[in-house]
Amino acid sequence: MSKQILILAGDGIGPEIMSAAERVLGVVNEKFNLGLSWEHGLLGGCAIDAHGVPLPDVTLKAAKKADAVLLGAVGGPKWDTIERSIRPERGLLKIRSELNLFANLRPAILYPQLADASSLKPEIVAGLDILIVRELTGGIYFGQPRGIRTLENGEKQGYNTDVYSESEIKRIAKVAFDMAGLRGGKVCSVDKANVLEVTELWKQTVTELAASEYPNIQLSHMYVDNAAMQLVRAPKQFDVIVTGNLFGDILSDEAAMLTGSIGMLPSASLDENGKGMYEPCHGSAPDIAGKNIANPLATILSVAMMLRYTFREETAAKAIEDAVGKVLDQGLRTGDIMSDGMTQVGTQAMGEAVVNAL
Amino acid sequence: MSKQILILAGDGIGPEIMSAAERVLGVVNEKFNLGLSWEHGLLGGCAIDAHGVPLPDVTLKAAKKADAVLLGAVGGPKWDTIERSIRPERGLLKIRSELNLFANLRPAILYPQLADASSLKPEIVAGLDILIVRELTGGIYFGQPRGIRTLENGEKQGYNTDVYSESEIKRIAKVAFDMAGLRGGKVCSVDKANVLEVTELWKQTVTELAASEYPNIQLSHMYVDNAAMQLVRAPKQFDVIVTGNLFGDILSDEAAMLTGSIGMLPSASLDENGKGMYEPCHGSAPDIAGKNIANPLATILSVAMMLRYTFREETAAKAIEDAVGKVLDQGLRTGDIMSDGMTQVGTQAMGEAVVNAL
Ligand SMILES: CC(C)[C@H](C(=O)O)[C@@H](O)C(=O)O
Numbered sequence: 001m002s003k004q005i006l007i008l009a010g011d012g013i014g015p016e017i018m019s020a021a022e023r024v025l026g027v028v029n030e031k032f033n034l035g036l037s038w039e040h041g042l043l044g045g046c047a048i049d050a051h052g053v054p055l056p057d058v059t060l061k062a063a064k065k066a067d068a069v070l071l072g073a074v075g076g077p078k079w080d081t082i083e084r085s086i087r088p089e090r091g092l093l094k095i096r097s098e099l100n101l102f103a104n105l106r107p108a109i110l111y112p113q114l115a116d117a118s119s120l121k122p123e124i125v126a127g128l129d130i131l132i133v134r135e136l137t138g139g140i141y142f143g144q145p146r147g148i149r150t151l152e153n154g155e156k157q158g159y160n161t162d163v164y165s166e167s168e169i170k171r172i173a174k175v176a177f178d179m180a181g182l183r184g185g186k187v188c189s190v191d192k193a194n195v196l197e198v199t200e201l202w203k204q205t206v207t208e209l210a211a212s213e214y215p216n217i218q219l220s221h222m223y224v225d226n227a228a229m230q231l232v233r234a235p236k237q238f239d240v241i242v243t244g245n246l247f248g249d250i251l252s253d254e255a256a257m258l259t260g261s262i263g264m265l266p267s268a269s270l271d272e273n274g275k276g277m278y279e280p281c282h283g284s285a286p287d288i289a290g291k292n293i294a295n296p297l298a299t300i301l302s303v304a305m306m307l308r309y310t311f312r313e314e315t316a317a318k319a320i321e322d323a324v325g326k327v328l329d330q331g332l333r334t335g336d337i338m339s340d341g342m343t344q345v346g347t348q349a350m351g352e353a354v355v356n357a358l
Numbered sequence: 359m360s361k362q363i364l365i366l367a368g369d370g371i372g373p374e375i376m377s378a379a380e381r382v383l384g385v386v387n388e389k390f391n392l393g394l395s396w397e398h399g400l401l402g403g404c405a406i407d408a409h410g411v412p413l414p415d416v417t418l419k420a421a422k423k424a425d426a427v428l429l430g431a432v433g434g435p436k437w438d439t440i441e442r443s444i445r446p447e448r449g450l451l452k453i454r455s456e457l458n459l460f461a462n463l464r465p466a467i468l469y470p471q472l473a474d475a476s477s478l479k480p481e482i483v484a485g486l487d488i489l490i491v492r493e494l495t496g497g498i499y500f501g502q503p504r505g506i507r508t509l510e511n512g513e514k515q516g517y518n519t520d521v522y523s524e525s526e527i528k529r530i531a532k533v534a535f536d537m538a539g540l541r542g543g544k545v546c547s548v549d550k551a552n553v554l555e556v557t558e559l560w561k562q563t564v565t566e567l568a569a570s571e572y573p574n575i576q577l578s579h580m581y582v583d584n585a586a587m588q589l590v591r592a593p594k595q596f597d598v599i600v601t602g603n604l605f606g607d608i609l610s611d612e613a614a615m616l617t618g619s620i621g622m623l624p625s626a627s628l629d630e631n632g633k634g635m636y637e638p639c640h641g642s643a644p645d646i647a648g649k650n651i652a653n654p655l656a657t658i659l660s661v662a663m664m665l666r667y668t669f670r671e672e673t674a675a676k677a678i679e680d681a682v683g684k685v686l687d688q689g690l691r692t693g694d695i696m697s698d699g700m701t702q703v704g705t706q707a708m709g710e711a712v713v714n715a716l
């Protein structure tokens with residue numbers, strides 16, 4: 001049985017955080033006898049520099065062959081002014097789409113040790129544990145027609161199409177319901193059905209699926225504007241949130257920031273067969289790249305998600321998560337989550353601390 | 359010179375909060391000799407009950423004739439299951455569009471007296487004063503084609519079109535720049551230009567306009583996902599935010615909730631000639647309707663906005679705002695903003711207190 005991982009460190013802080021995560025992966029692989037092997041590839045700005053495109057064929061081929069992809073972060077000012085169609089983000093969107101990674105899981109968890117880091121009052125966020133399930137290969141991100149055209153009167157007009165079919169909605173809703181079944185049993189589906197037909201169909205489809213196949217899941221619906229409010233007002237009311245690509249992009253970032261420690265949050269993007277791409281929620285942070293100060297824990301926790309969802313190695317996944325908990329208990333902090341009385345450490349030292357805690 | 363107002367109290371708590379606001383309007387009208395007159399009309403659920411449609415012709419005609427519209431709130435569970443095309447929200451969207459109210463101003467202000475009400479830490483939100491300028495008659499709310507169709511394989515597909523032309527973008531950006539010129543001088547334009555062409559044109563157009571006509575405004579750009587995060591992390595970094603209809607819907611509600619007192623926030627929707635519709639940011643709150651406990655201050659402050667933007671009566675507008683400040687100083691609170699040691703009052707009593715403070 002193949003257990004092949006493709007590692008794409010990417011740009012900015014990508015290489016440093018990935019090197020720390022790779023150390024952890026190596027140790028866990030031996031300790032739990034996982035039989036995993038991995039190779040490296042280029043995605044994003046570094047791929048543009050080497051091959052002229054953000055997702056080179058060789059990377060795509062390797063990604064298709066692999067069972068899982070571990071990604072650092074892509075992009076940076078260096079590539080911000082190049083032609084739109086070959087920007088780093090395009091590589092990210094293309095790999096998601098080519099690998100059919102339609103289910104994006106973004107947990108927003110507040111580690112008790114980091115409760116102070118939140119900009120919200122402790123009583124509002126203590127114990128926060130939300131899972132955002134975002135559809136990732138459809139909606140307005142990929143809808144056609146799209147573009148910028150010139151109207152008869154000479155002015156330009158930009159346009160995009162938001163589009164979802166029942167089958168696309170069902171398969172992502174299923175993921176959300178299944179996940180909720182393993183957690184708090186509640187799903188909140190977020191739409192703007194009072195204005196947009198595409199989300200009216202979303203709401204209907206989710207409702208029907210719940211009624212016919214998930215009688216034990218408690219399903220609620222919320223308009224996206226209200227969801228953006230409720231996340232600020234009382235985020236702990238949520239268990240699993242399921243929504244489309246664009247709303248998921250916005251709400252998952254808002255939810256992540258509620259924790260105040262986005263440097264701690266991993267994510268998974270899965271296809272229908274458990275193949276997945278795993279990456280931290282944060283970006284490539286070009287301003288602190290190469291300084292050995294970035295927080296590698298989100299990438300390390302992405303390794304844990306990979307072991308859980310693609311390789312079904314729950315024990316090893318849990319071991320990594322526990323080890324991360326331990327280093328936090330020890331008071332070790334990278335700069336982004338530093339607070340009074342804690343010990344500030346660099347990227348690699350944080351990685352080593354996790355290795356030791358294992 | 360005509361100074362005619364159309365009052366649409368609407369549904370739920372609409373009539374009670376409007377009756378308090380109307381008392382204030384009456385007093386200010388006399389005190390400052392404004393020469394305003396007003397009549398009443400139906401919009402939303404109450405219009406459906408009386409005329410079968412949420413925006414009856416007679417209301418639309420009166421609204422077109424009036425110089426300003428003062429709106430309570432529309433909608434409620436009673437009309438949630440009726441045919442989509444005549445739901446209360448449709449009336450709201452139609453009146454915005456028919457009156458060309460393209461510029462939606464949504465202030466998110468944290469009153470010092472209410473700092474505790476926020477779910478964010480005091481140091482994060484104290485002194486918060488953001489103005490969100492939302493485009494209100496274009497974008498995906500009104501774009502064609504739209505609908506739900508059946509595909510060849512028999513499954514349904516929902517679709518909507520997000521669309522903006524240069525002239526639509528310019529006119530809303532101008533409003534934002536002009537407003538910023540009267541405030542902190544900073545505009546943050548929010549887009550998703552890394553993915554959506556429609557917002558790529560948005561970003562370009564705003565950038566060009568700033569360079570050619572507003573050299574003194576400090577313009578920045580932010581992706582919508584990042585904006586949703588930054589509002590939680592450090593909201594005071596913003597002065598004026600300008601964005602499209604959908605992002606504006608989401609971000610303005612998020613920003614309003616940062617204050618913890620959405621019952622305090624008014625809004626204005628303006629056309630190109632200063633005609634406007636004024637309404638509280640909150641909804642019709644059917645659960646507390648008819649109990650004389652709703653907070654009328656957002657509606658009262660909407661009257662102030664109306665005097666400022668449509669009737670150019672700054673002194674009278676300021677007098678209302680100061681009176682609201684005074685009743686807060688006196689410790690008077692409706693239930694939604696109640697806290698220890700304050701005096702809880704009902705809707706009408708709060709209105710009377712503002713009248714007395716005038
Ligand atoms: C970089 C960008 C295209 C991407 C997205 O919008 O999906 C990012 O914001 C994310 O959420 O992974």
Ligand SMILES: CC(C)[C@H](C(=O)O)[C@@H](O)C(=O)O
Nearest residue numbers: 194195225447448450451607
């Ligand atoms: C009721 C709804 C159609 C409306 C909108 O989305 O514009 C509301 O949320 C608002 O923001 O005024």
